[in-house]
Amino acid sequence: MFYNKYGDSMERQIIHIDVNNAFLSWYAIWRLKNGEKDDIREIPAVIGGDESKRSGIVLAKSNLAKQFGIVTGETIYQAKKKCPNIKIFQGDYKVYREYSDKLYNLLLEYTDKIERFSIDECFLDMTEYLMKSTLMDKAKEIRKRVNEELGFTVNIGLSSNKLLAKMASDFEKPNKIHTLFADEIKQKMWPLPIKELFMLGRKTVPKLYNMKIKTIGDLAKTDEKLLIKKFGKYGKMMWDYANGIDNSEVVYKYEAPKSIGNSTTLPIDIQDIDSLNEILLTLAEHVTFRLRKHNMLARVVNVGLRTNEFKDYSHQSKLDLETSNTKEIYEKAKQLLNSMYKGEPIRLVSLKVDKLINKNEKQMSLFESEEKQKQEELDKVIDNLKEKYGYSAITRAGQLSIGKKIKFK
């Protein structure tokens, strides 16, 4: 419940906005703007990875592709089987960023209480500005303006909390506005299969099926204590969600990242430790570059491997002193890799820094070594060159053929 300035309790007014087929729509508009004649929204098309780099999965699909049964996350290979004439595009992250920002800037005209939940989803808290009766009018205006001014479509969900607003925007698509207020839960949400409920994924759904829980309504009517006993905190959450309960706030203020990581699927499996180390160096350069851009330091380094048999494992270790220095992070990562690697063919390597703190919070060490200061200077010089001439123009010595082939968004 939300209380207004008179102390009266009142419902919050939350809007969830979800761009329809975001990556594909945005890329389609960008192509048109750049002189291409065909609109890839009007043909069976997908945005996908590159099969030759073994990253061939569907990231977004056109509505026509959807009619062939193509789903997000499946392989390009499977998509081609369903629709041999499917057109595949690589997409471009910069383009997505650009249109995501355009949407955000348009929404800022309505409220500054906007949470960017992902690149293509936003929550708006309109409680202070609107009564429930005018919420639908605002939603219609936003939809119209996004269509006309930005050239793509969105689904909009309206409710009194984030969970319900998000569930609402997921109803019929595209270009639709739906409400899901408390008095509509029974009719609109409870008949849906449990897999439709936010946060119920592929591992949990079969477990619930075994308990004869098949719809969101079944889950809502299940004994809460039983769910808590079986699933702990997660059980409490799923019962709440099934009953439309969610008190979380729209997080509109900047939040510093809690971890920063990069990973890469290798074009071929690699078994040679020197090559793996080289890949780690490339990852370390990028991760620490991002870390320094955030003006943050890391306390923990984590290295992950995926084998050719799709087994994932990782090791992490605490640093003696928090740092953003490429060399220090890389040395720690190398130690981790060498202690964990069992010699199998490796498909993917990941590097993540965790337990981040702002650089200003750092306890200044009185005896910062000269060597350390030199390293930090070197990082700074390289960062500046990267900002000036582009990221990929600059690499350190030590990176040979494999490391250089890794490209980042």
Next chain:
DNA sequence: TCTGGGGTCCTAGGACCC
């Protein structure tokens, strides 16, 4: 699965402390 890449949060077990 011919199965991406970037995140968040939670749990469980072991080490260690009083």
Next chain:
DNA sequence: TCTGGGGTCCTAGGACCC
């Protein structure tokens, strides 16, 4: 040692999201 109980910190793994 026929070995308590509670707390914190650390690490590995796994769930989920877009």
